[in-house]
Amino acid sequence: MALVPESPSILAVIHRLAFVLAATALLVLAFACGSNEEANNSSQSTVAATSNKSVAFPSLPTSTAATTSCQAPSGTPPEVQVKSYPQRPPLTIDKSHQFIAHVYTTRGHFIIQLLPDLAPEHVNSFVFLARDKFFNGTTFHRVIPGFVAQGGDQTGRGNGGPGYSVPLEPSQEPFVRGIVGMARSNDPNSAGSQWFVTLGDAPNLNGSYTVFGKVVQGMEVVDCLSPRDPSVNPNAPPGDAIIDLAIQEIAPGG
Template sequence: MSNGGIGGGAQAQSADASQDLENTLYLDLEAGRVVIKLRPDLAPKHVERIKELTREGFYDGLTFHRVIEGFMAQGGDPKGDGTGGSGQKLPAEFSNENHVRGTVSMARSSNPNSADSQFFIVFADAPHLDGQYTIWGQVVSGMEYVDGLKKGAPWANGRVADPDHIVKMQVAADAQ
């Protein structure tokens, strides 16, 4: 990969995110680092819980167990099959924010107040999700690494047979 013209843009985005290190997450994949700007303005309780779980090392080693080409990548399940969580359900914090490429939202069951530790990152704009899922972050750099996650089979609802892992997730303020 070249550091040419695209490198400067990624650096500028990373610099913007690093201005608030307490509200920036580093999600390290084998392929590289994904930087997520947290959105406590939209979902303060979810951001607080994500940071708490991150600081406990909860996400380290977990998989992106469900990845649907052109739609989203879902991870954060300690069971790795979409049925697990941390054991603490969160009340929905819906907003008027749109699900655009790189948006990070909470996964949940049909109950809007069932989000726990699982989250997803959308590959493309997904307006059908707007107002239905709690948005808590936005990828500001490294989206190419999310794009590169192993995709699941369409007939298996995106379930990935040999999924990619989160190497480490940390709050940027703790990475200094």
């Protein structure tokens, strides 16, 4: 006789249904946990990848340093009025005043602050000569790049002067770039009308030559003066010329 499965009782059906529902619930919970873990792992992986990326810093700007552009020579300097004086002018400047020299050249305009407290005799002589138009038409006859630009000689050859000399007025002021000093021969007390602007630091001149001013504006004009050395080529074309050298005097409170 074949055994036919027996029909389950109601209680047995209820127990079996409860078991199926419990098993189903466990499967759903397990699936949900697995999905959350994958999401968490995916999130951590994204954060890690983002954290490992190299930081992009802004690019450094390229150099914007301006280069000096020299203008072509322009203007017509006056003819030199050759002058000579029998003696050094008396000391008449007021040291409480400011003295500003405006140098107008065929290369442009630059400004010198004169220093009467350091060198009253030299400033007095320079002001005297400038007011008498001694420098007008003269050239920068000696320009050595990186060293000095020298002028103030009416002959344009480096051997001229005003007919008198000014004794050395040494100071502790160093010859750095832009300082204005007075040229001289081997005799320290032989300064006359020739003056120079340092184009770079020149410590070898410290204490041996008189400092009587400094360029306070237009140093780029001085840098553009044509190089020239009469000791090497005395027949070179004339240097850049001074059209006018004017003195501005400012009283205290003025």
